[in-house]
Amino acid sequence: MRYKRVKEFLLLWIPIALWLTFVLFPYVWMFLTSLKEPSELYTSPIQYLPKKPTFAGYKLLMETTKFPQFILNSLLVVGGTLLVTGTVSTAAAYCFSRFDFRGKGKLFGMFLVTQMFPSVLLVFSLFLIMRTLGLLNTRLALIVAHSTFALPFTTWLLTGFFNSIPKSLDEAATIDGATRWQTFWYVLAPLSAPGVVAALTYVFIYSWNEFIYALTFTSSIDMRTVPVGLNTFMGEYIIRWDLLTAGGVITAIPIVIFFMLVQRRLVQGLTAGAVKG
Amino acid sequence: MLRRLNEKERFTPFLLLGPALLLMLLIVAYPLFQALRLSLFDASLLRPDRARFVGLTNYLNVLRDPLFLRSLLNSTIWVVGCVTLQFTIGMLGALLLNREFPGRGLVRGLSLIPWATSGVLVSLMWTWMLDGNYGVINDILVRLGLISQYRPWLALPISLGGVIAANVWQGAPFFAVMLLAAMQSVPQELYEAARIDGAGRFQQFRSVTIPLIMPTIVITTMLRIVWTANYMDLVFVMTGGGPGNASIILPVLSYITAYKKLKVGEATAMAVLQAILLIITLFVYLRLVNRKGEGGLSLYEV
Numbered sequence: 001m002r003y004k005r006v007k008e009f010l011l012l013w014i015p016i017a018l019w020l021t022f023v024l025f026p027y028v029w030m031f032l033t034s035l036k037e038p039s040e041l042y043t044s045p046i047q048y049l050p051k052k053p054t055f056a057g058y059k060l061l062m063e064t065t066k067f068p069q070f071i072l073n074s075l076l077v078v079g080g081t082l083l084v085t086g087t088v089s090t091a092a093a094y095c096f097s098r099f100d101f102r103g104k105g106k107l108f109g110m111f112l113v114t115q116m117f118p119s120v121l122l123v124f125s126l127f128l129i130m131r132t133l134g135l136l137n138t139r140l141a142l143i144v145a146h147s148t149f150a151l152p153f154t155t156w157l158l159t160g161f162f163n164s165i166p167k168s169l170d171e172a173a174t175i176d177g178a179t180r181w182q183t184f185w186y187v188l189a190p191l192s193a194p195g196v197v198a199a200l201t202y203v204f205i206y207s208w209n210e211f212i213y214a215l216t217f218t219s220s221i222d223m224r225t226v227p228v229g230l231n232t233f234m235g236e237y238i239i240r241w242d243l244l245t246a247g248g249v250i251t252a253i254p255i256v257i258f259f260m261l262v263q264r265r266l267v268q269g270l271t272a273g274a275v276k277g
Numbered sequence: 278m279l280r281r282l283n284e285k286e287r288f289t290p291f292l293l294l295g296p297a298l299l300l301m302l303l304i305v306a307y308p309l310f311q312a313l314r315l316s317l318f319d320a321s322l323l324r325p326d327r328a329r330f331v332g333l334t335n336y337l338n339v340l341r342d343p344l345f346l347r348s349l350l351n352s353t354i355w356v357v358g359c360v361t362l363q364f365t366i367g368m369l370g371a372l373l374l375n376r377e378f379p380g381r382g383l384v385r386g387l388s389l390i391p392w393a394t395s396g397v398l399v400s401l402m403w404t405w406m407l408d409g410n411y412g413v414i415n416d417i418l419v420r421l422g423l424i425s426q427y428r429p430w431l432a433l434p435i436s437l438g439g440v441i442a443a444n445v446w447q448g449a450p451f452f453a454v455m456l457l458a459a460m461q462s463v464p465q466e467l468y469e470a471a472r473i474d475g476a477g478r479f480q481q482f483r484s485v486t487i488p489l490i491m492p493t494i495v496i497t498t499m500l501r502i503v504w505t506a507n508y509m510d511l512v513f514v515m516t517g518g519g520p521g522n523a524s525i526i527l528p529v530l531s532y533i534t535a536y537k538k539l540k541v542g543e544a545t546a547m548a549v550l551q552a553i554l555l556i557i558t559l560f561v562y563l564r565l566v567n568r569k570g571e572g573g574l575s576l577y578e579v
Contacts, residue, residue, distance in 0.1 A: 014383065015373050022366075023388055023450050026402040033405065046416045088296045095293035107294075114305045116555070118507035120531040121548040124541045125311035126304065128325055148304035152295060180289070209395030211510045212532075219412055227397040231514055235399060241405055248401050253392050260386060 005120040010249070027252065034058070034245035040104040041241055057242035066221055067247055070229035073139060074208060077225060078144035082200055085150045089199065092151075093158030094184060097168065106160070119212045127216055141217045142225065146207040154199040161195025162188065201262050205255060226251050293428035294309040316546040322539045335546035347522055349554075351437060352506065354525050358438075359505045362445045364498060367452025372482075374453060375460045385454060396510025403443035404515055407431055436516045437524040441568065443511055452497065459493035460486060495566050499559060506555050527551045 033041065035053040061067050096108055126145065127136070135141040165188060173183040189196075211227045218224055224232065230247055237243050316335055320328035335506070339345050374385055406414050409429025418424045430439040463486060473480045489496075509528035512518060518525035518533065525533075527547065535544035 012376060012378060013308055016378065019370055020384065020387065022446070023391060026399075026406060026446060027390070029406060030402050042411055044411075044412060046411060048413075088300065090295035091293040095290050097542050099290040099293075111297075111301070114301065116503050116507075116552075117305070117309065117557075118528050118531075118548055120507075120509070120528045120535075120550055121312055121545070121552055122308045123307065123324065124535050124545055125308035125315060127322070128311070128541075129308060139353050144300070145304060148300040149408050151300060152453075155297065180286075205393045209393075209397075211395065211397055213516075216536075227395050230401060233516065234404070241411075244401060245405065251398050252394065255395075256390060259390065259393050 008175065014055070021119050030245045030248050030252075033131040034249050036242060038240070038242055051258075055246075057240075057246040061246045063251075065233070065243070066224070067229065067233075067250070069222055070224050071250070073223060077139050077142045077146065077214075078204055078207045080139065081146040082203055084143060084147035085154055085203045086196070087198055088147065089151050089154040089158055090196070092155045093162055096155070097158045097162035098167070108156075111155060115152050123212060123216050126213070130217055136217060137219050137223050138215070139223065141209055142207075142210075142214055145213045145217065146203075146210055149210075150203045150206045154203060155201045157202070158195055161192045165191050197262050200256060204258060208255060250268045310441035312545045313549065315542055316549050318542045319540075322535055322541040325541065328542065330383040331542070335543045336550065339543060339546050341548060344522060344525070344530065348525050348527045351524060352526040352551075355437060355441065355512075356502055356505050358441045359444045359448065360501050362441070363448040363452050363501065364494075365458055366445065366449040370450060370453030371460060374457050385457065388450035388452075388454055391447045394447065396447075396508070397514055399443050399447050400511050400514035400531060403439070403446070403511075404431065407439045407442075431516050432520050434520070434523045436520060437512075437526075440511050440515050440524060443515065444505070444508075447511075448501065449507075452501070455493060456490060456499045460492035460542075463489045495563075499562060502558065502562065503555060506551070506558075 018088065032048070032050060034057050035055070036047075036050040036052055037052065037056065038049060042046055129252060130136050130141045135144070169187050169191075170183050173187050174180075209227060210225075211231070213234065214225045214228045215231070218228065220230070221229075226247075230244070230251065233244055315325070315328075317330060317332060318328035319331045319335070336444050342410065374381060374388070400417060406412055407430040409415070409427055409432065412427070412430070415424070415427040415428070419427070430436065439461065444544075467489070468481055471485050476484065509532065512524055512526050512529050513532065516524045518529045528551065531544045531547040531551070533549065535541045
């Protein structure tokens with residue numbers, strides 16, 4: 001009995017502890033750093049725990065830099081992107097799932113192939129197009145770009161979810177006299193809610209994190225999103241790691257919260273396609 | 278089944294798909310066409326309208342540029358290094374998470390956090406951890422006796438290794454979760470049958486798990502190769518391709534050529550070459566995999 005305990009500890013719990021350390025250590029270290037005073041950051045040998053934890057770095061960041069503006073910009077871009085991608089990809093996925101038309105499979109495949117293009121292939125011509133349209137340095141440019149690039153994956157995810165709902169339900173509703181819209185809204189929508197949540201989480205993460213398009217399409221500091229702003233700060237405040245890590249922690253908060261809320265559904269959605277393959 | 282597409286509904290599919298198609302045409306198809314065109318002109322980012330048609334000159338210039346070849350080599354190291362390590366660590370993680378223990382759901386959920394972290398934030402964390410004077414990784418390595426003194430990892434000629442480490446952290450847990458999902462879809466009876474036939478743990482893994490999760494391995498690895506080859510955020514933020522050009526990879530070189538040197542024609546030529554090389558790589562990869570006995574993989578099902 002005791003032997004079994006020891007074996008379980010060595011072969012199960014120690015590997016799990018190692019795995020969690022691997023996964024979480026960078027976050028833990030960033031958080032610890034953000035609580036330290038500058039004098040505690042630059043010591044040799046390194047001091048692991050802050051002696052007097054302080055939120056001074058956060059305060060300084062929010063009060064003296066443009067960081068709040070970056071957060072606002074990011075939230076506006078993410079909100080717009082969620083709205084556009086949510087609507088457009090739901091309509092497209094419903095169409096792929098419930099209608100038959102010529103060239104459907106090819107079209108669906110083309111949607112997915114676009115995921116393979118390197119962003120550097122499109123970013124320069126998009127830059128020129130945005131300039132022609134007068135959209136450079138606006139949040140709208142980012143909403144349009146993010147919505148489009150999130151579209152193929154969300155459409156694919158939602159098509160899978162719609163397909164898993166039996167078509168006989170639609171037919172039953174139709175026989176009961178429901179219009180197509182009513183069928184969608186009262187039958188399909190409630191049943192596919194988990195799929196929509198997973199898709200929107202993906203969109204949120206993508207848009208909140210996106211860097212290259214946001215970097216290229218914005219030029220003034222007032223239009224910067226959080227990732228671009230953090231990148232700028234890394235150049236400017238290279239010796240203020242308390243500020244930088246405070247910014248990092250704030251950046252991670254919405255992702256971690258949002259993510260923990262829906263992780264189970266997101267995992268289902270993300271892995272469903274891969275397993276099916 | 279729903280074959281009641283009467284006259285009234287004939288245009289409904291196009292109405293539903295319309296917005297998606299419009300976005301894809303305007304933001305993907307047209308720029309793609311434009312990029313192919315730009316790559317044949319000596320275009321500058323500031324005055325693209327004054328560009329001259331130069332045929333394949335951009336492509337020839339790029340192929341003769343030693344920096345392009347350097348980037349190609351680095352990109353190969355980057356993709357092979359990242360994907361191999363991510364796969365190995367991901368597989369170990371999946372095997373671990375496939376065992377029953379209290380709190381498994383939570384551990385699985387936490388494992389996805391690195392994947393959900395933005396490239397810039399990953400860069401920030403790892404730049405700080407790899408810092409030459411106050412980096413915690415130096416401290417740990419010295420304590421373990423692996424190095425005798427602190428090293429400025431991202432300022433050394435091997436800086437790409439530091440970026441690969443950051444990328445492996447970002448990608449391996451995701452790999453683990455994907456492989457785990459596939460493992461959990463393997464019917465338990467197969468393991469029982471294998472046990473009755475006298476197969477040990479390792480044999481079960483080799484003869485039952487691996488063949489059955491092969492489709493997932495192939496697809497996930499392929500998508501990861503594409504994604505890693507195109508992913509430039511980490512290199513761009515952590516080293517900018519430096520020191521010198523020690524860690525420059527293709528997309529970063531392309532970006533710098535367009536935005537620092539303003540040669541957008543040459544930059545797009547590079548991006549086009551990169552896309553072509555990637556397609557060839559995938560083709561070879563799928564051929565190799567299929568030869569090993571994996572037939573008919575479909576990426577999508579409608």
